[in-house]
Amino acid sequence: MQRRQIVKALGLSALASFVSGGSARASAPKAKSGWQNWSKSLAPSEAQVETPQTTAAVSRLIQTTKGAVRPVGSGHSWTPLVPADGDGKIIRLDAFGGVRSVNKRKKTAWLGAGARLKDLSPALAEAGLAFRNLGDIDVQSLAGATSTATHGTGKNLPCLAAEIKGLKLVTGTGEEMEISARSNAELLGAAQVALGSLGVLTEMEMQLVARHKLHRRVRFMPYTQVLEQAETLWQTHRNFEFFYIPFSATAMVITHDETDAPDTPRLLAESDDGVMQLKALRDYLSWFPFLRKRLLGAAIANAPEENIIGESWQLLASERNVPFNEMEYHLPPEGALEVLEEVRELIERERGDVFFPFECRMTAGDTAWLSPFNAGPRVSIAVHTHAPDAYDFLFTQIEPIFQRSGGRPHWGKLNSMDGQQVRAAYPKFEDFAKLQKQLDPQGRLLNPYLRSLLEPSR
């Protein structure tokens, strides 16, 4: 490819739609046989997939299945939380969707645990309500997203699980149980982030906020300037995050703020062209980092700023159509940007193959026993690799940096934490393991991965 062609091809405005708000939706890649996660990083699972229609059917499945019974949402986790062996069953809660009841005064609602966030948002908007915050995508199920402490960004905005006020589940003995202000209230902190190990969630009561509009602004800034201004940007914007574009010295800055201004026309999604163009530069120029940086700089200089106004849920979440693998750690805010710098230096020194932008976000603290944010606000740093590319280096070179810096991994994203390490990282992990055994004495909800985390207490 000629140099001029590359510059022309690099319409980096397309990158903006990759990272923040495209509208065309595509489903996850289909597994060849057996259940598989979205990026296909996990081997196909031999377990049969069941879609029970009633709570009684969930209960029967738990009581009669020989192997492990594992609930699944939309399969967007990389850690092996869902797979079960041939004797086991994977349970999809597709029949447990919708808005069940709304309390407009308290801005709360009971919602089907198997509902997709993307289906709940428009239904809640009709009742004048919205989720306070969302992550980058909204195809996850409510139970799936909360069970791993899925988060968005915003200094004062907690992860989705912190908004759980109550839930109904079928435990490992097949019994129905409610955990809420009126029943078993002391267990709410345990159940908010539970990795699908305390029971199969069927309904959840969520704290919501009034339906609102946001102004999304997306622009490119020199990376060093972003590092200098990050604290101020987190202070002044409802949502602030940035994506560092490897080998470019530039970051894409995204802010969202509440507004009553009239809606602007939405840009049509330009698919994932932006990220694939970064790949093209990687493919042709990974041996010429200087040229790669110059071409990126030229393309970025021409990228227009994006300003859009619309419903919160339409702007916060977008699509990810290019499959990738990801490691994300949540770090104490003080020193987190230095950690990002260390990761950037390492990747730009040794990993010319990396082209996906790294993401940096902040989440407020909460009190869930297994929430990575329960010791206070955390800055999350995520490194992505194209699904076909090798990602061992995430474990051998990047994870040690995160762990040295007091990081806790995202429960659903690549990490190598074992049972001992999670105990050291979470003061209430042992209490959680005891409760898990109480609600699931036969370990019917445990697959080998969950056993490896919970077993040392058995």
Ligand SMILES: Cc1cc2nc3c(=O)[nH]c(=O)nc-3n(C[C@H](O)[C@H](O)[C@H](O)COP(=O)(O)OP(=O)(O)OC[C@H]3O[C@@H](n4cnc5c(N)ncnc54)[C@H](O)[C@@H]3O)c2cc1C
């Ligand atoms: C493209 C992409 C973008 C992402 N963006 C973000 C982001 O912005 N922020 C973020 O924090 N994370 C993000 N993630 C991670 C993702 O949100 C989490 O891994 C989330 O758990 C996936 O939800 P899911 O519905 O796919 O659940 P699954 O991956 O299917 O399951 C996750 C866990 O939930 C449990 N579970 C599912 N249903 C039930 C149920 N009914 N009862 C009990 N347990 C249940 C499962 O057993 C499992 O332990 C992203 C992932 C991908 C692939």
